[in-house]
Amino acid sequence: MSTYKNLLPSLPDWGRCGVMGVVNVTPDSFSDGGGWLDPGRAVAHGLELVVQGADIVDVGGESTRPGAVRITCEEEIRRVLPVIRGLADGGAVVSVDTMRAEVAEAAVDAGARVINDVSGGRADPAMVKVAARTGVPFVVMHWRGQSAGMDDLATYGDVVGEVIGEVERQMSVVVSGGVDPAQVIVDPGLGFAKTRENDWSLLARLEAWASLGRPVLVAASRKRFLGALLAEPDTGRPRPARARDAATAAVSALAAAQGAWAVRVHEVPATADAVRVEAALRETLA
Ligand code: PMM
Numbered sequence: 001m002s003t004y005k006n007l008l009p010s011l012p013d014w015g016r017c018g019v020m021g022v023v024n025v026t027p028d029s030f031s032d033g034g035g036w037l038d039p040g041r042a043v044a045h046g047l048e049l050v051v052q053g054a055d056i057v058d059v060g061g062e063s064t065r066p067g068a069v070r071i072t073c074e075e076e077i078r079r080v081l082p083v084i085r086g087l088a089d090g091g092a093v094v095s096v097d098t099m100r101a102e103v104a105e106a107a108v109d110a111g112a113r114v115i116n117d118v119s120g121g122r123a124d125p126a127m128v129k130v131a132a133r134t135g136v137p138f139v140v141m142h143w144r145g146q147s148a149g150m151d152d153l154a155t156y157g158d159v160v161g162e163v164i165g166e167v168e169r170q171m172s173v174v175v176s177g178g179v180d181p182a183q184v185i186v187d188p189g190l191g192f193a194k195t196r197e198n199d200w201s202l203l204a205r206l207e208a209w210a211s212l213g214r215p216v217l218v219a220a221s222r223k224r225f226l227g228a229l230l231a232e233p234d235t236g237r238p239r240p241a242r243a244r245d246a247a248t249a250a251v252s253a254l255a256a257a258q259g260a261w262a263v264r265v266h267e268v269p270a271t272a273d274a275v276r277v278e279a280a281l282r283e284t285l286a
Contacts, residue, residue: 007215007261008137008185011093011113014055016279017256019272020095020264021046021054022221023087025079026063037079043086050092053272056114058264059083059107060097064118064192066224068147076103085110095139101126108134114185116217118192119143120170121177132178139217140174142167142189153193160205163188168212185261187217196225203251206258215261220251222266249274257281 006013023046025036036042046057061079062071080096080103087094088111095114096107101124104115113136120140121128131138142163144153156162167186175181186209188202199220209216220226226247227238239247249270252263256278265271 007182010135010137012055016282017252017260017275018055018262019053019252019268019275020056020058020217020219020262021049021052021268022097022264022266023049023057023059023083024063024097025059025061025083036083039082039086042083043090046083046087046092046094047090049268050090052268054092054268056093056095056262057087058095058097058114058116059087059112060116061103062098064147066147066151066191070146073100073102076100077106081106081110084112088112099123099127101130105130105134108136112136115139117141118189120167120187121174121179122170128174128177128179131174131183132180135180135183137185138174138179138183139185139187140167140170141187141217142192144193147192150193154195154198156198159194159198159201160208163202164208164212171212171214181214184214185217186212186214187219190218190220191223191225196228199223199225203255206255206260210259216259217262217264218251218255218260219264220255221245221248221264226251245270253278 023036023042025042036045049057059080061076084094084107094112095116096112097116098104099117099119115131115136116139117127118141120143171184190199222241222244226244230239245267248265252271253274255263256275
């Protein structure tokens, strides 16, 4: 996985690890919730992320934070569609972060060019058909169940082998449902049914994902394992989410060095620099 190769011809070839900037149009995401519920502000923020160096802007309307309760489909569509339309009209490459087929289909109609389904097609039985019909790149993330109960599902023997194996099986499911294997992006799903030790093990062995032969998306940004790493020494209190961006950028460089196709982050400038540092080193060695 250490040689960069563009495997998704419908997207621009960045020639390095890409940067996916996040716009959560939610009141309650743990990392940036509440800031971008107004569509105008959300579009302006997404376009600012592009100026800062985001190659893709990922728009989500439903929080997947641990314990999150689901919203209705109508509410999700109401939140994300105007933002996706505004960003696509503004020239951004947009992905939609959704587990619902209806939202994904409407989003692609509105200009989204990637479907980022954290359940990899498992939460909504109609999703695979939408991914197949639209033909856009489709993220198959490792997922064991909805956020409300996912922490109880973090039981593994060999976490790296099991997570890759489960994603490989889900890839077969989506391909049997009509998705072209060339559409698939894989993702270890850091923090989803994972302990912090699981997250570190997965990050340490990203190169093992080369066996799947598909681009790997890594989303470590502001997650709990970074909060725990940077906890206050005296109290053990986790570092607040918005103070985890320097650590996130460090992870971005290390993921890029292991061949990640893209990293998904809330704060773009530091990661945009980090992936360029990694690319310069890679080119120097080539
Ligand atoms: N994590 C979150 C949301 N969307 N998408 C992908 N592909 N991979 C992830 O790990 C992922 C995701 C949760 O983080 P957020 O609520 O801070 O955006």
